[in-house]
Amino acid sequence: MVYECIVIGAGIQGSFTAYHLAKNNKNTLLLEQFVLPHSRGSSHGQTRIIRKAYEEDFYTHMMEESYELWAQLEKEAGLKLYRRTGLLLMGPENGKDFQLIKNSVQRNKVPTVVLERHEFSQHIPNVNLTSGDAAIVETTAGVLYADRALRAAQMVFQSHGGVIKDGEKVINIKPGDLITVTTDSGTYQAKNLVITAGPWAKTLLSHTGLQLPLQVLRINVCYWKEKVPGSYSISNRFPCFIQMQPKEAEHDIYGLPSNEYPGLMKVCYHMGSETEPDERDRQTDRRDVDALSTYISRCFPGLVPVPAVVESCMYTVTPDNNFVLDRHPTYSNIVIGAGFSGHGFKFAPIVGKVLCELSMGQNPSYDLSPFSIQRFQDNPK
Ligand SMILES: Cc1cc2nc3c(=O)[nH]c(=O)nc-3n(C[C@H](O)[C@H](O)[C@H](O)COP(=O)(O)OP(=O)(O)OC[C@H]3O[C@@H](n4cnc5c(N)ncnc54)[C@H](O)[C@@H]3O)c2cc1C
Numbered sequence: 531m532v533y534e535c536i537v538i539g540a541g542i543q544g545s546f547t548a549y550h551l552a553k554n555n556k557n558t559l560l561l562e563q564f565v566l567p568h569s570r571g572s573s574h575g576q577t578r579i580i581r582k583a584y585e586e587d588f589y590t591h592m593m594e595e596s597y598e599l600w601a602q603l604e605k606e607a608g609l610k611l612y613r614r615t616g617l618l619l620m621g622p623e624n625g626k627d628f629q630l631i632k633n634s635v636q637r638n639k640v641p642t643v644v645l646e647r648h649e650f651s652q653h654i655p656n657v658n659l660t661s662g663d664a665a666i667v668e669t670t671a672g673v674l675y676a677d678r679a680l681r682a683a684q685m686v687f688q689s690h691g692g693v694i695k696d697g698e699k700v701i702n703i704k705p706g707d708l709i710t711v712t713t714d715s716g717t718y719q720a721k722n723l724v725i726t727a728g729p730w731a732k733t734l735l736s737h738t739g740l741q742l743p744l745q746v747l748r749i750n751v752c753y754w755k756e757k758v759p760g761s762y763s764i765s766n767r768f769p770c771f772i773q774m775q776p777k778e779a780e781h782d783i784y785g786l787p788s789n790e791y792p793g794l795m796k797v798c799y800h801m802g803s804e805t806e807p808d809e810r811d812r813q814t815d816r817r818d819v820d821a822l823s824t825y826i827s828r829c830f831p832g833l834v835p836v837p838a839v840v841e842s843c844m845y846t847v848t849p850d851n852n853f854v855l856d857r858h859p860t861y862s863n864i865v866i867g868a869g870f871s872g873h874g875f876k877f878a879p880i881v882g883k884v885l886c887e888l889s890m891g892q893n894p895s896y897d898l899s900p901f902s903i904q905r906f907q908d909n910p911k
């Protein structure tokens with residue numbers, strides 16, 4: 531049988547693409563190399579941050595509709611996927627990045643509160659605001675329950691007649707008017723193909739003759755013990771946070787209130803060391819954990835500054851940290867979603883929608899020029 535569309539990769543982006551295709555009555559097959567659920571890609575784990583505060587207007591605009599589509603999935607699946615916590619943004623008051631994001635939220639009317647230094651500790655207890663730093667809180671930001679969201683998108687896809695075949699690794703792609711996809715246990719044909727293979731995108735795209743400048747990083751996902759259980763918890767109304775330009779590191783540090791593992795707060799570094807996705811844990815660089823320990827001792831005195839639990843996850847990053855959402859430059863019936871650069875989860879309902887539109891030959895609902903493949907060819911690295 532010939533499918534209307536095959537989607538390769540059942541992470542959050544592929545699952546949402548398949549969800550939209552099935553809702554548009556397209557006969558769709560979702561292929562996944564590992565038995566589901568698994569923790570080998572980028573979409574596993576309990577939580578992710580959802581927010582509208584971005585330096586770039588186009589991300590903030592996409593998030594308007596994304597919140598609505600997350601709420602729709604909650605309804606369809608009968609599950610709670612989003613919890614509002616607020617997002618505390620801290621950074622050097624006169625720093626360029628902090629100013630850009632502050633101006634953007636004002637320009638785009640994202641609900642935010644500015645916290646003056648003298649009132650900071652009254653609103654955010656147990657955190658030391660670095661001297662020279664300013665703070666704002668985006669009030670509608672919060673947490674997405676990631677594992678649960680992934681299952682929900684897959685469930686709704688199946689309830690619309692979609693087929694998932696897991697434990698089947700794609701080993702070859704033969705482009706054409708009818709595309710032939712070969713896995714380690716079968717061969718399938720479709721009129722359209724969507725590749726959302728996360729950290730494996732580079733390998734898969736090589737079967738289609740395309741090279742993209744994607745780099746895979748291993749992220750140490752660190753949980754830190756609260757000295758007084760609950761002091762940084764969701765139930766105590768502690769927010770998610772992003773610390774821009776921390777003193778001890780080059781990249782941002784971020785955290786989510788304790789919730790999923792009672793007594794433990796997730797605080798991570800927004801960077802990692804390069805790795806091969808099939809040998810993720812051979813990468814043992816822990817310099818990021820040392821920087822986190824120093825930051826936590828200085829700014830989060832209520833946490834024990836040694837990680838209690840370390841999990842891992844991968845980022846697939848592009849040179850400008852913007853996603854790839856485009857048609858294949860040679861084969862217009864192959865659509866690509868890749869390079870989510872450690873911030874793609876919150877956008878998944880919109881990513882799925884535009885990849886579905888591209889694959890159905892429609893005009894996408896958003897200007898996709900920031901996400902084009904052409905931008906790499908214009909500025910080869
Ligand atoms: C530690 C961490 C924190 C993050 N925090 C946030 C956050 O707070 N907010 C936010 O919005 N985003 C966040 N992100 C980013 C977000 O999680 C990712 O952008 C998103 O999960 C990427 O999804 P994906 O579907 O592209 O990749 P994946 O989830 O990796 O899915 C790709 C799938 O393709 C499958 N596959 C690959 N090759 C093949 C093949 N040959 N055959 C069959 N299947 C194949 C893989 O097994 C995998 O299941 C974070 C990411 C990490 C790692």
Ligand SMILES: O=C(O)[C@@H]1CCCCN1
Binds near residue numbers: 580581784800872874
């Ligand atoms: O996508 C996000 O909102 C977070 C910000 C901090 C780094 C990890 N990703």
